[in-house]
Amino acid sequence: MITREALKRFALDEIWWLVSPGNPLKANGPAPMEQRLARARDIIHHPNVKVTDIEARIGTRYTARTLRALRRLYPGVRFVWLMGADNLAQLDRWQEWRWIMENIPVGVLARPGQRISARMSKAARVYDFARMPARMAGRLGRSDAPSWCFVNVPMVALSSTELRRKGKW
Ligand SMILES: Nc1ncnc2c1ncn2[C@@H]1O[C@H](COP(=O)(O)OP(=O)(O)OP(=O)(O)O)[C@@H](O)[C@H]1O
Numbered sequence: 001m002i003t004r005e006a007l008k009r010f011a012l013d014e015i016w017w018l019v020s021p022g023n024p025l026k027a028n029g030p031a032p033m034e035q036r037l038a039r040a041r042d043i044i045h046h047p048n049v050k051v052t053d054i055e056a057r058i059g060t061r062y063t064a065r066t067l068r069a070l071r072r073l074y075p076g077v078r079f080v081w082l083m084g085a086d087n088l089a090q091l092d093r094w095q096e097w098r099w100i101m102e103n104i105p106v107g108v109l110a111r112p113g114q115r116i117s118a119r120m121s122k123a124a125r126v127y128d129f130a131r132m133p134a135r136m137a138g139r140l141g142r143s144d145a146p147s148w149c150f151v152n153v154p155m156v157a158l159s160s161t162e163l164r165r166k167g168k169w
Pocket residue numbers: 002082083084085086087109110111112156157158159160161162
């Protein structure tokens with residue numbers, strides 16, 4: 001749902017789901033890559049959405065390194081980094097987070113319970129000057145970094161952790 005919203009709201013050509021080799025801030029490692037790729041591909045069927053293990057192939061789980069590699073590999077492409085509001089709330093714990101903000105436009109999708117922590121976060125405060133109003137979200141991909149935009153999307157209070165706990169995956 002947030003992928004479909006992001007395609008529309010940010011007027012993107014494509015969205016790539018980067019199936020992570022493992023979030024550096026999460027203590028427990030994920031399920032095997034092949035399994036997660038297959039499950040991700042079962043969920044999303046959209047001509048403009050690609051599910052990829054490119055981070056594993058590049059050999060990194062750090063977003064700044066991924067983005068540098070992607071720009072080298074696809075020099076003609078203007079990339080935008082997309083994430084949920086929970087990730088904005090702790091972005092200042094990411095490796096080279098200022099480099100990310102300074103170099104790639106960032107689109108943030110609202111997430112239940114995360115509005116205040118995202119708004120009060122260090123990243124939001126430091127880069128307040130670079131925030132685009134949501135009504136201009138469609139221009140995010142064509143704007144120069146630093147530039148970020150928070151959009152309100154229909155709230156779905158689901159998390160991967162909860163789905164795993166309920167045995168749905
Ligand atoms: N319900 C949601 N609303 C908005 N963004 C979301 C939602 N669920 C996940 N995201 C975003 O989608 C991306 C992938 O999230 P992920 O698959 O790790 O799920 P998660 O629910 O955050 O995981 P976990 O429960 O293990 O913390 C992240 O950027 C996250 O912020």
